[in-house]
Amino acid sequence: MRDLEKSFGDVHVLRGVNFDVAPGSIFALLGSNGAGKTTLVKILSTLLAHDRGTADVNGFDVASQAGEVRESMSLTGQFAAVDQILTGRENLVLVAKLRHLDNPGAIADSLLERFSLTDAASRAASTYSGGMRRRLDIAMSLISGPPVIFLDETTTGLDPEARLEVWRTIRDLARGGTTVLLTTQYLDEAEQLADRIAILHDGRIFANGTLSELKALLPPARVEYVEKQPSLKEIFLAITGQGRSRDTKETS
Amino acid sequence: MTALVADTRTLTGRSLRHLLRSPDTIVTTAVMPIAFMLLFVYVFGGAITTGTDSYVEYLLSGILLITIASGVSYTAYRLFLDVSGGIFERLRSMPITRASVLWAHVLTSLVSNLVSLAVVMIVAFAMGFRSGADVIAWLAVVGILVLFTVALTWLAVVAGLLAKTQDGAIAFSFPLIFLPFISSAFVPTATMPGPVRWFAENQPVTAIVNTVRGLLAQEPVGGDIWVALAWCAAILAGAVVAAMAAYRRRTG
Ligand SMILES: Nc1ncnc2c1ncn2[C@@H]1O[C@H](COP(=O)(O)OP(=O)(O)O)[C@@H](O)[C@H]1O
Ligand SMILES: [Mg+2]
Numbered sequence: 412m413r414d415l416e417k418s419f420g421d422v423h424v425l426r427g428v429n430f431d432v433a434p435g436s437i438f439a440l441l442g443s444n445g446a447g448k449t450t451l452v453k454i455l456s457t458l459l460a461h462d463r464g465t466a467d468v469n470g471f472d473v474a475s476q477a478g479e480v481r482e483s484m485s486l487t488g489q490f491a492a493v494d495q496i497l498t499g500r501e502n503l504v505l506v507a508k509l510r511h512l513d514n515p516g517a518i519a520d521s522l523l524e525r526f527s528l529t530d531a532a533s534r535a536a537s538t539y540s541g542g543m544r545r546r547l548d549i550a551m552s553l554i555s556g557p558p559v560i561f562l563d564e565t566t567t568g569l570d571p572e573a574r575l576e577v578w579r580t581i582r583d584l585a586r587g588g589t590t591v592l593l594t595t596q597y598l599d600e601a602e603q604l605a606d607r608i609a610i611l612h613d614g615r616i617f618a619n620g621t622l623s624e625l626k627a628l629l630p631p632a633r634v635e636y637v638e639k640q641p642s643l644k645e646i647f648l649a650i651t652g653q654g655r656s657r658d659t660k661e662t663s
Numbered sequence: 664m665t666a667l668v669a670d671t672r673t674l675t676g677r678s679l680r681h682l683l684r685s686p687d688t689i690v691t692t693a694v695m696p697i698a699f700m701l702l703f704v705y706v707f708g709g710a711i712t713t714g715t716d717s718y719v720e721y722l723l724s725g726i727l728l729i730t731i732a733s734g735v736s737y738t739a740y741r742l743f744l745d746v747s748g749g750i751f752e753r754l755r756s757m758p759i760t761r762a763s764v765l766w767a768h769v770l771t772s773l774v775s776n777l778v779s780l781a782v783v784m785i786v787a788f789a790m791g792f793r794s795g796a797d798v799i800a801w802l803a804v805v806g807i808l809v810l811f812t813v814a815l816t817w818l819a820v821v822a823g824l825l826a827k828t829q830d831g832a833i834a835f836s837f838p839l840i841f842l843p844f845i846s847s848a849f850v851p852t853a854t855m856p857g858p859v860r861w862f863a864e865n866q867p868v869t870a871i872v873n874t875v876r877g878l879l880a881q882e883p884v885g886g887d888i889w890v891a892l893a894w895c896a897a898i899l900a901g902a903v904v905a906a907m908a909a910y911r912r913r914t915g
């Protein structure tokens with residue numbers, strides 16, 4: 412992604428975003444509410460047109476090769492996009508059919524198994540808990556095994572247990588060779604999962620590196636009685652400048 | 664082209680499942696026109712002179728149009744739910760033919776409206792409606808009603824795409840339901856005062872109502888049928904153009 416820009420009217424949300432994601436890695440895009448994470452993911456998944464700059468997914472340009480991009484990636488949006496009236500199994504069969512795969516029923520069954528939804532397979536998705544719905548949502552994204560997957564604040568609103576489950580799924584995906592770009596406003600999530608972390612703030616990437624590289628960005632000279640590794644939270648606050656004022660708002 | 668057909672079939676199957684799981688929408692659609700029919704035939708009918716033997720035979724064609732006008736609001740409602748619930752974005756991020764998403768809703772609307780129309784017809788028969796029309800005339804009636812349904816459904820697509828709230832999505836149908844009252848549907852236009860009469864005689868419902876009524880009563884429909892078809896074609900063309908614009912607006 413090179414010099415990507417996007418405005419909504421007067422609001423200049425993305426002001427020249429640059430980054431690369433290595434194939435098969437987990438890349439976390441960290442930013443507080445309203446930073447532009449969803450906007451960026453929507454541009455990458457061809458849902459939104461950008462104003463300036465270029466972006467490639469799996470080697471295909473999002474603007475001129477949208478069809479190839481859609482073949483290459485799958486999106487799990489900020490809000491679970493499952494059909495509430497259909498059953499879990501019907502949701503999966505629907506996506507498998509739309510991807511023109513042979514044997515949609517068998518594909519659905521194996522994903523239900525993998526996401527521990529077999530028992531709930533024939534219940535309407537509206538009866539699912541938040542965690543189950545999210546699992547179904549991710550399962551729908553994995554049909555056809557796209558090389559790239561975008562996860563937009565996938566764990567927001569999940570209870571801690573469901574969150575750990577989603578984390579496990581994401582790690583499995585990367586181990587299987589899938590490139591994962593996830594957005595989050597939870598610092599620990601980025602810290603736990605990502606090979607590289609980029610911080611999106613004021614429409615730009617403020618820092619981009621591994622966790623230890625980001626830690627190295629902090630001024631080392633600190634006199635403290637107890638030696639303490641800076642947490643990603645401190646790095647984040649220092650970099651975005653929010654740490655300086657004491658009226659720091661917790662990201663919600 | 665084959666992908667369009669396959670995707671449309673898959674997605675129509677999905678919406679038809681929605682329909683089967685909430686059959687009350689068909690009943691609700693039929694209840695209001697049936698109530699109007701009972702009210703007008705058994706309460707007001709005695710005081711209305713139409714020049715026909717039985718008032719229900721005069722009234723039925725207008726009632727059928729009201730059925731369609733209220734039936735299409737469910738299409739707007741279902742489309743609104745898809746757009747606001749994220750299904751629409753999920754589908755747009757997938758490599759499927761984009762027109763299939765809207766066509767599936769249009770075909771489902773056609774099926775549900777035909778079922779509602781059949782329910783209304785059964786009640787009309789029970790109330791003493793009889794027609795000696797031949798097969799050709801019946802086919803012409805069905806053809807015009809199908810054309811009218813598809814035209815209004817595309818208007819519903821515009822409403823469903825642009826609505827901000829559920830109520831907003833269905834509000835577009837209120838004027839459509841009201842339009843038959845200022846037409847020849849319930850009383851002949853001859854008794855109406857000047858400007859009202861002018862409006863009634865030159866709005867689409869009158870031509871369509873007169874055509875359907877004439878066909879069912881085995882009367883010549885010479886001029887009216889062409890005006891009716893022209894109105895349907897014009898509404899359809901205008902609504903499709905508006906729907907495309909709404910789609911572009913909704914998808915940035
Ligand atoms: N369709 C839109 N029209 C106008 N403004 C928008 C639109 N979508 C997002 N925005 C604005 O863009 C900014 C970034 O939003 P978003 O990408 O959703 O942030 P995040 O996902 O990081 O919370 C916000 O200020 C938001 O209000
Ligand atoms: Mg967001």
